[in-house]
Amino acid sequence: MSDDKYWDDARGDVDIASTRALSRRSVLQLAGAVTASTTIPEAFANTTPAAAPTPAAAIAAKVSFSVNGVRHSLELDPRQSLLDVMRERLELTGTKKGCNQGACGACTILVNGKRIVSCLTLAAMHSGAEITTIEGLASNGDLHPVQEAFIKHEGFQCGYCTPGQIISAVGCIAEGHAGSAEEIQFWMSGNICRCGAYPGICAAVADAAGRN
């Protein structure tokens, strides 16, 4: 395996605004949404306090984070995964549940600019996080360049894995891991496609990376 595949270096976290095709409009909108949101007192943002947990404390964990630029403060069951909270509490059902075991990538979202699988993390552990789901990529009807590239190259068939593929591709490109077909295959391998749309997916990622 060539060194390049690994080491065409990580350039850093995803800044969604900068991954959009030079849409200053969308940058301003994103910033607006964040400043307009309610400020949450620091104490509220923490999970239950460290001192002497009682069974009653098990019922609820308080958490506050921003999703696609909108701040949410929620009371949760500590058992709820970030994935379940996105889908069931916030009704952001674009993010999919495939395996629920970290093995398929359908649930990929960005947390603080990094792609992660949302099924293997507890929502209660993400106070203060900035989260982006597939719903947060398009802006004012303008698709994100990665979304456009998936349509152009038919990077899907049934579409179930697609939100995860697209978010993962945004991460992959921002990390600087989309330099060659081989590199894209390796760094997109956390996302499984049962329909086998891989040729289209790889072409879409390469195209979108080239446009950035």
Next chain:
Amino acid sequence: MIPFTITQAPSTHEAIQAAAAGGRYIAGGTTLIDLMREEVERPDRLIDINALPLKHIRAEGPDLIIGALARMSEVAVHPDTRRLHPVIGEALIEGASPQLRNMASMGGNLLQRVRCPYFRMLDAPCNKRIPGSGCSAIDGLNIGHAILGTSDQCAATHPSDVAVALVALEATMRVQGPQGERTFPVEELYRLPGDTPHLEHTLLPGELIVEIRVPGLSYSRRARYLKVRDRASYEFALIAAAAVIDLDGGVIREARLAVGGAGTRPWRLRAVEQALKGKRLERATLEAAARTAVEGARPLSGNQYKVELLPRTIVRALELAGEIA
């Protein structure tokens, strides 16, 4: 999942106190949450340690220091990792997926649990999950299981990739617990299954992994991690080898070798290292030395191929390391 509380530890001291009182540490959660969902793991109190200042990665002279909460992805690309011990980066990148590597901590990686299918099959006997219940793998599905260090009670391999590289490089780990601090080789973190496969590691109750130190090694750049698996990425190893060699005009002055997928813990091959000393880096010589790796191997019904695959992987890893300028 059974109900639990989760509290964020504001300091190492408080984390350890909470663990001493029966709490369980959670870092990336990629092992723990998965197994809690299956109710294989059933902690009732989680201690979220992610706010602790243990995310550092830095060089201390020739040594590489890695905080227990540094993420796999960050350690892999860190300039000090790549400069001092590139094989650690290689082993990390060959593990899991980009998303999981962004989540998974180094401490959690070392303590990840086995991937034996019966371990998470609640209705199957498994000595590791329920001591004394029996081992379903011995006469069952055991294609991925170990051939070295097994017992009649358990033959599961330890699945970590980076642990293999750390063991080859003689890394040590610093832990803090209710009784204070201690430092010991990563290799000694792991127990053999013997009659007590439910006891996997040597940490004392409440002990927190603080950091890993990888001592400098003059020839550490001539190293490769070779992982053989069923698909090219995002898969656990069938066999993996971390090979580090000191070459002098085609002659091996010294070698470090550890393997994964073969033993019930990350497996250092000191006998092979000895056999390689002073030998030319040539296929026939390497093959003869690599053979000693499988002396005493105890294959099961489904994993006899590992008796062949292990020496071959070792030979290839050594050759690949030798190709590095």
